[in-house]
Amino acid sequence: MQGQLTAVQGVLATKQPDKVLMVGxxxxxxxxxxxYLSGRYGRDLGVVWLDTHPDISTTEESHNLHEMVVSSLLGKGAPDHPLASDQVILAGLIEEDLRPMDHNVFDY
Structure with missing residues (x-):
C-alpha cells in the first residue's frame, strides 16, 4: 500500500490537478x-466522509490504515496538510454501531 500512496503523491505533485476523482x-x-487537496485549497476544502464507520482510529487502536484515514487527515497521522475538525463531516454513521476503536468520533 505504501508504494501506491507514494506513486499517487508523485503523480499529484507532477500534474497538480484542480480536482481528483478517487475510485475503488x-x-x-x-x-x-x-x-494533496488540503495543501492546494487549505481552509476552502471540506470533506464529507460517507461511511458507517468513522475511520478515526489511531495507531494505538488499530494497525489497519483504512481504519485511521480520517484521524490521519485530522493531523493524528502523516499528512503534510492536516484538516481542521470543522472541515470534516462524518455522514452515514450509525452511533449505536460504533466500536470501541471509534471513540475518537466524539473527541475530534
Whole structure:
C-alpha cells in the first residue's frame, strides 16, 4: 500500500490537478488525494466522509490504515496538510454501531 500512496503523491505533485476523482480499493486510497487537496485549497476544502464507520482510529487502536484515514487527515497521522475538525463531516454513521476503536468520533 505504501508504494501506491507514494506513486499517487508523485503523480499529484507532477500534474497538480484542480480536482481528483478517487475510485475503488479501501478507504486508504483517499488519504493521499485528500492531503494533496488540503495543501492546494487549505481552509476552502471540506470533506464529507460517507461511511458507517468513522475511520478515526489511531495507531494505538488499530494497525489497519483504512481504519485511521480520517484521524490521519485530522493531523493524528502523516499528512503534510492536516484538516481542521470543522472541515470534516462524518455522514452515514450509525452511533449505536460504533466500536470501541471509534471513540475518537466524539473527541475530534
Amino acid at each position: 480499493g479501501d478507504c486508504a486510497v483517499s488519504l493521499t488525494p485528500f492531503d
